[in-house]
Amino acid sequence: MHKIKNIAIFGGADIPEESDLYKEVFAVAKLLGEKGYTIVDGGGPGVMLAATQGAVAGGGKTLAVTFDPKNAxxxxxxxxxxxxxxxxxxxxxIDRMYTLMENSDCYVIFKGGTGTISEFGTAWCLARLYYGHHKPFILYGNFWHEIIDVFYKHLQMRNNERDVFKIVGTPEEVIAAIDSFEFEAEQNAKAHFHQDLGEEKAFML
Incomplete structure (x- = not known):
């Protein structure tokens, strides 16, 4: 039985619909929809819109977690x-970000700005805190290799913190990464997915 059912897609809101990145997100979400996964996003434009449209094109279900502030x-x-x-x-x-994560079993993180940085950092932090029962994530794009290498060069990182994510470059590699996470869970007595914790908000102030 698959543990990964809902997949959140994170990435920049300022991505034009004619861009290559938009098309890549659409292709990934479409393939995930075809595979029966529910796509979760923030209900905004850019990567989020591409995720929803791709999922719909693939026959998948969609969920938006929204926040519409005034004066922002x-x-x-x-x-x-x-x-x-x-x-x-x-x-x-903050509630929006954690609700996105609570309602997902795995995250795919595309190129974005400061908002995407906060989502990436939070996903990584929670994976470390819950290591062994964590929700894995996928970094889409080869540029992530350089970013991760810089972190390990200049910051205090644990070796096993690389185990909670995979870097991919094609929609097919996203599926392969998810399959790999599922296989690792089956092989590990401590499943790599938190099944009944529901504790993301335990770390909110």
Missing amino acids: PGFEGRYVKNQTDQEIKTTNY
Whole structure:
């Protein structure tokens, strides 16, 4: 029985629909939808819209976790074109991010800006805290190799912190990474997926 059912897609909101990145996100989400996964995103434009549209094209289900603040011109908010099967409305940015993670079993992280950095860092931190029962994530794009190498060169990183993610470059490699995570869970007495913890918010202030 598959433990990974819902997959969150993170990435930049300022990605034009004609860009190569948008098309890549669409292709990944479409393939995931065809495989029966539910796609979870933040309900905004850019990577989030591409994720929803791709999932729909692949016949998959979609869930948006939204936050639409006032007086925050630097935040994308709810995007009217991003129409999903279900929507969870949250009251602040942190709650939105953790709700996205709570409602997902695995994350695919694309290129983005500071918001994506916060999501990437939180996903990695939670994976370390719950190591052995963690939710794995996938970094999409070969540029991530350089970023991770810089972290390990200049920061205090544990060796096993590389075990919680995989770096891929094609939609097919995303599927292969998910299959690998599932296989690792089956082989590990301490499954690599938190099944009943539901504790992301335990680390919120």
